[in-house]
Amino acid sequence: MSHAQVAPARPNRLRAWLPFLLIAPSVILLLSLVLYPLLFALKNSFYFWNLQRSAEPLQFIGLANYKMVLSGPEFLPSLTNTLILSVTGTIIEFALGLAVALLLANRLPGMSVSRALLILPTTIAPVVVGFLFRYMYDPAGGLAGWLLTLIGAPPPAEGILGSSTTALAAILFADVWQWTPFFAIVLYAGLLSVSPSLIEAARLDGASAWTMLWRIKLPLVMKTAVIIIILRFMQLFNTFDLVLVLTKGGPGLSSRTLGYTLYQQGLVDFNIGLASASTWIIVIMVNILVTLYAAIAFKNWEW
Amino acid sequence: MATLSIQNVAKNYGEIKALANVSIDVADGEVLVLVGPSGCGKSTLLRMIAGLEELTGGQMVLGGRDVSYVDPKDRDVAMVFQNYALYPHMTVFQNMAFGLEQRRLAKDVIKAKVMDAARILDLTHLVDRKPGALSGGQRQRVAMGRAIVRNPAIYLMDEPLSNLDAKLRVQMRAELKLLREKLGVTTVYVTHDQVEAMTLGDRVAVLAPYSDKIGSNLQQVDTPHKLYEEPRNIFVAGFIGSPAMNFFKAQIARKGNGLIATIEGTDIAFNLTEAAHPHLSALAGYAGKSVVMGIRPEFFDAPSGAPGRHPVDLDILVSEIVGPDAFLHFDLPTPTVKAEFSRSNDSDEAGLNGARFSARIATEKLTGEAGMISLEVNVAKLHFFDETSTLRIAT
Structure with missing residues (x-):
């Protein structure tokens, strides 16, 4: 009798701790890879610390780093470029992706092959995409310049990437090429999950193709759309690799993004304090934008 | 309101004959029930009346107009789906109003019609809810309401009660019968439940999977009483009646x-x-x-x-x-x-x-x-x- 009372005690204790045990790895990873660096950066953002001068933070300087970032000559252009890139990029990729998804949803011949090919750009590393487009944008015989001349819109003489009017657009184009399929595939999956009888009910209700899209199909894939829009917006807000490979932010500051500025401050100038302040400014901005977006997008979401 | 004439209708899926030589005339205001085992083509026939499936042969004449190749939205039919097919992102009101909005009726007319239907179906207190917040029986009534407000030439119902539990089904069956007496609109009703068929139908069409022997899916169209008393063949005799003959x-x-x-x-x-x-x-x-x-x-x-x-x-x-x-x-x-x-x-x-x-x-x-x-x-x-x-x- 006695062992019957003692024996279950051990499994019970294990059972009580099991949930914590199971989430421990992800919590530890999150804490060490996200929270610790963020807090480390927060602390450093209040210090003067340049790795070219010292391996250790030199002096507590309060908000001076923040002032410097916000008043720096590259901050406003970077912010503007970043906002242009992330807002227009998300909108164009969503719109094009939706169009492709609607096309895919029609059972046209060759659709299964197209669907398989479509995912390919998304699987390429952004740096590689950057190099691909660098060759295509090359003024000395690149494909893009030749095509533009062919359709009667020749690129600027200094090259597509060499002109401050086209450099940012060129980055945007490369990003759209790579990420539109992502929207297309996800939205296509969303459209597939719309019950066919809903579409049929709408047809019997007399809905035109346009009404069907705006009042039935789009609202029903909105849940999916809201999530991927937020994801893509945050990724675009941090765009750095394409900028590095294609333009290095130039000419001048014409294609400089916040992500590239951050890289410049931290890994070129080694000003860790300044880069940390930039990081926190970006974190705060992204969070404000995402919270605003979520407040609007998740309203009335009871179904 | 209108008559419906199904004339030698056929549906093939490639080599497979799903439906062949089905001819039924439905009188104005009549309720015709299509009944039969799975695979007999009853739902296909209903969807062909709605225009959701194309005919591979024969003609569909609704209210004297040949609608065989007319788009569903121009056929003036309203359908109640088995899973109700309510728009989940719209309120009950919006669900019922959607079809009227597509017909570009004035806002106040739409409101009057929808509230009218809501009153008939006892949904007035639910018009601002979304389908997700309704019970099965309430959803079913909304689906009915969506058909009623349109005031169509014909109602098509595809096993509308089959997703309800047994008790609710009996209750809704009686409500349907009452409703149909109130509205008196021509109705084609699909079910596999012979009790529904016998109680709701003015006439019942018994369908069976296509066989070359008979050359049609249609076994017999008759009043429920006649089907029971004088089944045309062994299939109908065995299908109608519970337990089976x-x-x-x-x-x-x-x-x-x-x-x-x-x-x-x-x-x-x-x-x-x-x-x-x-x-x-x-x-x-x-x-x-x-x-x-x-x-x-x-x-x-x-x-x-x-x-x-x-x-x-x-x-x-x-x-x-x-x-x-x-x-x-x-x-x-x-x-x-x-x-x-x-x-x-x-x-x-x-x-x-x-x-x-x-x-x-x-x-x-x-x-x-x-x-x-x-x-x-x-x-x-x-x-x-x-x-x-x-x-x-x-x-």
Whole structure:
């Protein structure tokens, strides 16, 4: 009798701790890879610390780093470029992706092959995409310049990437090429999950193709759309690799993004304090934008 | 409101004939129920009326207008789907208003119509909810409402009650019947539930999977009463009625002025006279041959000695007492009538000792639950069918 009372005690204790045990790895990873660096950066953002001068933070300087970032000559252009890139990029990729998804949803011949090919750009590393487009944008015989001349819109003489009017657009184009399929595939999956009888009910209700899209199909894939829009917006807000490979932010500051500025401050100038302040400014901005977006997008979401 | 004429309609999926040679006329204000087992094409036929499936042959004439190749939205039909197909992102009001908005009616007209329908269906307090916040029965009513507000030429209903639990289904069935009396609109109603079919239909069309033998899916279109009393063939006889009709192979022989039908392999024999069967002459032609004889379970009874009853002693295997009625199951050492004739249900209920049958009698008259029980058969209610054509032999 006695062992019957003692024996279950051990499994019970294990059972009580099991949930914590199971989430421990992800919590530890999150804490060490996200929270610790963020807090480390927060602390450093209040210090003067340049790795070219010292391996250790030199002096507590309060908000001076923040002032410097916000008043720096590259901050406003970077912010503007970043906002242009992330807002227009998300909108164009969503719109094009939706169009492709609607096309895919029609059972046209060759659709299964197209669907398989479509995912390919998304699987390429952004740096590689950057190099691909660098060759295509090359003024000395690149494909893009030749095509533009062919359709009667020749690129600027200094090259597509060499002109401050086209450099940012060129980055945007490369990003759209790579990420539109992502929207297309996800939205296509969303459209597939719309019950066919809903579409049929709408047809019997007399809905035109346009009404069907705006009042039935789009609202029903909105849940999916809201999530991927937020994801893509945050990724675009941090765009750095394409900028590095294609333009290095130039000419001048014409294609400089916040992500590239951050890289410049931290890994070129080694000003860790300044880069940390930039990081926190970006974190705060992204969070404000995402919270605003979520407040609007998740309203009335009871179904 | 309108008449509907289905003329020689056919639907092929590649080589497979899903529907062929189906012709039914539905009168203005009539409720036609399409009933049949899975795969009989009843839903396909309904979707063809709606325009959701294309015809591969024949014509569909709605209100005197050939709509065979008209787009669904221009057919003036409203459909209630099995899963209701309510728009989940719209409120009950918006769900019902959507079809009217597409017809560009004025806002106040739409509001009046929707609130009218909501009142009829007792949905007034729910108009601002979304479908996700409604119970199954309420969703069903919203789906009905969406059809009603449109005031269409014809209602199409695709098993509208099959997603409800049993109790709610009975309640909604009665409500549907009331509603239809209020509105009086031509309706085509698909179900696999014969009780729904018999209670809701002015006429019932029994469909079966296509077979080359009959050359059509349509077995019989008739009033519920006629289907029950005079089923056109073995399929209809087996499909309508619950529990299903018992089928026996019977030998017909002349006896005096009448005939005698003996169940093969047994000594159970029924005397058939002109008195009980005024059209016995047709069956007389089968003298010396075998036919398929059908006895509905409800025409067994406890012995009463009344005229026209034939006593039988049956070895009852098991009884199911369902409140007022009891279903008695018994085997007889007689060959099973092939399932392909009757296909009454999805299973073929062959017992170990020959074939299994059932009788239905009032529970209060039950003398025992198993073993030898004396019953009697109402001879006037026997049905006879030709073995090869499966058609009913009128008696």
